[in-house]
Amino acid sequence: MVSNCGRAGGTPDVATFFTSSGYNLEDVDTCTLSSTGDIINTDPALGALADNGGKTETMAITASSPALDAGDNANCPNNDQRDSLRPADGDLNGSFVCDIGAFELFVHSADIHINNMTAVDTAYNGDTIQVGIEAHNDVSASTTATGVEITTATLPAGFTVRSASFTTSTNATPTACTFGTAVVCTVGSLAPGDTATAVIEGTISTTGELTITGNVNSANPIDPNTVNNSDHVHIQVIGNSDMEITGSIVSGSLTSGQETQIAFTLTNLGADDATNVRVAAFLPEGLTYQSITIDQGSCSYSSDDMSITCNVGNMANGASVSGIVVVKADTTTALSVVALVGVDADQRDLVPSNDTHQITVSLAPAPVPDSSSGGCVYNPDASFDPVLPGILLTGLIGVLTYRVRRLNRVMKKH
Numbered sequence: 001m002v003s004n005c006g007r008a009g010g011t012p013d014v015a016t017f018f019t020s021s022g023y024n025l026e027d028v029d030t031c032t033l034s035s036t037g038d039i040i041n042t043d044p045a046l047g048a049l050a051d052n053g054g055k056t057e058t059m060a061i062t063a064s065s066p067a068l069d070a071g072d073n074a075n076c077p078n079n080d081q082r083d084s085l086r087p088a089d090g091d092l093n094g095s096f097v098c099d100i101g102a103f104e105l106f107v108h109s110a111d112i113h114i115n116n117m118t119a120v121d122t123a124y125n126g127d128t129i130q131v132g133i134e135a136h137n138d139v140s141a142s143t144t145a146t147g148v149e150i151t152t153a154t155l156p157a158g159f160t161v162r163s164a165s166f167t168t169s170t171n172a173t174p175t176a177c178t179f180g181t182a183v184v185c186t187v188g189s190l191a192p193g194d195t196a197t198a199v200i201e202g203t204i205s206t207t208g209e210l211t212i213t214g215n216v217n218s219a220n221p222i223d224p225n226t227v228n229n230s231d232h233v234h235i236q237v238i239g240n241s242d243m244e245i246t247g248s249i250v251s252g253s254l255t256s257g258q259e260t261q262i263a264f265t266l267t268n269l270g271a272d273d274a275t276n277v278r279v280a281a282f283l284p285e286g287l288t289y290q291s292i293t294i295d296q297g298s299c300s301y302s303s304d305d306m307s308i309t310c311n312v313g314n315m316a317n318g319a320s321v322s323g324i325v326v327v328k329a330d331t332t333t334a335l336s337v338v339a340l341v342g343v344d345a346d347q348r349d350l351v352p353s354n355d356t357h358q359i360t361v362s363l364a365p366a367p368v369p370d371s372s373s374g375g376c377v378y379n380p381d382a383s384f385d386p387v388l389p390g391i392l393l394t395g396l397i398g399v400l401t402y403r404v405r406r407l408n409r410v411m412k413k414h
């Protein structure tokens with residue numbers, strides 16, 4: 001490092017003209033430095049001559065000096081004039097390069113970073129959840145980081161903080177953080193290897209995906225890697241939709257061979273919109289399926305278990321969808337049977353009692369022609385018990401519940 005070779009006047013630093021071997025620095029341009037690594041017309045930003053350690057005084061450089069990490073490792077001694085090890089990574093870019101001149105600057109660093117963030121993957125609208133943000137000063141840091149803060153980015157709409165505090169690996173007593181539209185935890189100092197963990201408790205009042213971003217920053221010393229100072233968690237928020245299904249039959253008493261219609265209506269009683277709404281209907285022995293129509297979505301019938309399934313799609317809060325199943329009586333004995341309809345959606349249903357509905361139908365065999373009179377007679381054996389045994393109802397409802405669950409599983413695979 002030189003200042004004024006004297007070729008352009010003034011008092012020369014270097015007595016005779018010399019040829020640069022490279023990696024020299026001059027504050028003006030009197031030395032005709034033009035070899036590899038040479039720097040001209042650049043102030044090296046040297047400090048005053050002072051005792052910076054070692055046997056002789058030196059002029060220190062700072063982290064902003066152009067001499068920093070600008071030397072030649074192939075031609076630099078293992079120690080600087082103070083006997084400090086060189087090269088040192090002065091700009092903390094991971095590359096250890098000698099500084100130009102007699103002084104090798106060692107720069108303290110503390111790579112503070114977000115080590116982990118925790119939160120549930122899914123939650124329901126109305127839930128109160130916790131989000132953890134763990135910050136760490138890397139064990140390889142050369143010094144304690146000071147002025148450490150754990151913060152969040154502006155919190156998403158629909159997430160209201162109820163409390164926030166942090167602990168550290170050296171102090172398990174929670175310290176309060178401030179919070180509003182964001183959270184700020186003033187951690188203070190964090191020694192190499194130490195951890196600080198903020199816990200934020202908040203209530204959800206929305207649906208869909210919530211993203212919460214955590215940050216950590218420090219005042220000192222230099223953080224060589226700021227990319228790892230931020231991270232985030234995603235929370236899928238499921239809504240609450242009270243699905244209701246009702247049904248009725250046009251004719252509750254049928255003679256074998258007669259057709260009738262079972263009408264059903266499903267309604268989203270809210271409070272959130274419903275997605276992937278599914279209807280299942282099960283016909284009892286004695287009623288045979290003829291056809292189905294529905295306002296929205298599509299349906300199919302399976303003769304295997306006499307079930308009808310409909311994919312209705314999405315239903316906004318308050319929306320209703322209606323359908324009609326045409327059935328025909330087919331019985332040789334009098335009996336009372338129950339058709340069942342049920343509804344489900346992806347949302348949480350806090351009122352499951354209205355998710356199913358049962359429709360009772362009284363069936364009678366067709367009249368037997370009286371060959372002697374040519375007319376019809378009523379078969380006295382066709383009288384039916386209008387009261388369905390409770391155990392049968394329970395069994396059918398159990399079957400429905402099972403089938404709806406099975407249906408749900410099948411739906412969710414697609």
Ligand SMILES: [Ca+2]
Nearest residue numbers: 088090097099
């Ligand atoms: Ca260096």
Ligand SMILES: [Ca+2]
Nearest residue numbers: 069089091095
């Ligand atoms: Ca470097």
Ligand SMILES: [Ca+2]
Nearest residue numbers: 111112225226
């Ligand atoms: Ca960092």
Ligand SMILES: [Ca+2]
Nearest residue numbers: 242243351352
């Ligand atoms: Ca319900």
